[in-house]
Structures are given as structure tokens and as C-alpha cells.
Amino acid sequence: xxxxxxxxxxxxxxxxxxxxxxxxxxxxxxxxxxxxxxxxxxxxxxxxxxxxxxxxxxxxxxxxxxxxxxxxxxxxxxxxxxxxxxxxxxxxxxxxxxxxxxxxxxxxxxxxxxxxxxxxxxxxxxxxxxxxxxxxxxxxxxxxxxxxxxxxxxxxxxxxxxxxxxxxxxxxxxxxxxxxxxxxxxxxxx
Numbered sequence: 325x326x327x328x329x330x331x332x333x334x335x336x337x338x339x340x341x342x343x344x345x346x347x348x349x350x351x352x353x354x355x356x357x358x359x360x361x362x363x364x365x366x367x368x369x370x371x372x373x374x375x376x377x378x379x380x381x382x383x384x385x386x387x388x389x390x391x392x393x394x395x396x397x398x399x400x401x402x403x404x405x406x407x408x409x410x411x412x413x414x415x416x417x418x419x420x421x422x423x424x425x426x427x428x429x430x431x432x433x434x435x436x437x438x439x440x441x442x443x444x445x446x447x448x449x450x451x452x453x454x455x456x457x458x459x460x461x462x463x464x465x466x467x468x469x470x471x472x473x474x475x476x477x478x479x480x481x482x483x484x485x486x487x488x489x490x491x492x493x494x495x496x497x498x499x500x501x502x503x504x505x506x507x508x509x510x511x512x513x514x
Contacts, residue, residue, distance in 0.1 A: 331357075335399040343395065351391060354399060355384050361400070361449065362407050364472040369411030373473065379414065383407045401445060455505035462486065463498030470495050 330338065330353045342350035362383055366376035383406050396402045456464060465484060469475040475483065480491045 339399055351388055358400060358403055365407040366411055367472060367474060379410055383410055400449060451506055451509040455502050458505055459498050459501055463494045466491055466494035467498040
């Protein structure tokens with residue numbers, strides 16, 4: 325399956341297809357759609373690129389296993405929680421957070437308030453992805469490397485071939501443009 329062929333199909337529709345025929349290719353399309361998001365979440369918590377990449381693979385495996393057992397309504401939020409929980413457990417195992425992890429962090433949403441919070445986070449993440457894709461290529465690349473991959477200005481310069489001034493300018497202008505686009509997207513959804 326070519327994931328680009330299905331980019332205009334909503335997550336809920338892809339999940340419906342998966343639950344109807346149990347074909348893992350539908351999950352492949354969904355998981356590929358959120359690879360960058362998962363990598364960002366894992367980088368945020370684990371602060372190590374190799375561990376983050378491994379975490380993404382672990383989240384994929386868990387998602388595939390769990391989706392065969394349970395019905396999920398809000399895929400992106402559910403996937404985010406799996407990634408977050410995976411990272412918290414890794415940190416706990418390393419002794420970087422207390423063993424008594426707040427049960428609320430590890431729980432899946434049961435009440436309406438939690439579900440509303442998930443929907444709000446899902447909407448914010450979707451808007452951020454849309455806004456990020458609307459940046460020009462240079463800004464998008466610099467913002468992604470700086471914020472998601474935690475690269476320094478000099479590392480971005482080395483990786484991209486842009487000058488230090490171009491990198492700083494792309495990040496500054498990209499942040500400003502993201503803020504403007506997010507405000508517009510939020511206004512359009514109200």
C-alpha cells in the first residue's frame with residue numbers, strides 16, 4: 325500500500341477498515357502518518373536519539389498488538405499515550421523517575437473530562453502538524469531539527485549546509501509563522 329494514496333482518509337476511516345478486515349497494512353498507513361510525532365515525544369522524554377528511535381519501534385509493536393485486542397476511537401491521542409507511557413517506564417527503569425508513577429499518567433481516559441482533554445490535545449497536535457507542513461522547506465527542516473531532534477544551531481548548520489545566520493533566521497521566522505498559522509487554524513475551528 326502506498327501511504328500517500330491514503331493521506332486524505334481520516335484516521336477513524338482507516339481504523340474502521342482495519343477493524344473490518346484485520347489487515348495490518350491499514351495500521352502501517354496510520355503508524356507511518358505519526359512516526360515524526362512519536363519520535364518527537366520519545367526525544368522529549370528520553371533525550372537520546374537512538375533510544376527515541378527504539379522507543380518508536382516499541383510503540384509500533386505495542387500498537388499493533390493492542391489494536392488487535394481493543395477498539396480505539398482517538399488513534400492519535402491513544403498512540404501519544406502509549407509513547408508517553410513507554411518513555412516514563414523506560415525512565416523509571418533507569419531510576420530517573422520514582423517507581424510510584426502517578427496512576428493518572430499511565431491510565432487511559434475513562435471519564436468525559438479526560439476524553440475532552442484527549443480531544444483537545446489531539447486537535448492541538450493535528451493543528452501543529454498542519455502548520456508545520458505549511459512552512460517553507462528551510463524553516464520546516466530547521467524547526468524540526470532544532471525542536472524535535474534537539475540539535476544545536478551549529479549541528480543544524482553542519483547537517484543542512486545553511487549558514488548560521490540562515491539557521492537562526494529560519495528558526496525565528498518559522499516560530500513566528502507557526503504561531504500565526506496556529507492562531508488562524510484555531511479561529512477556523514471555533
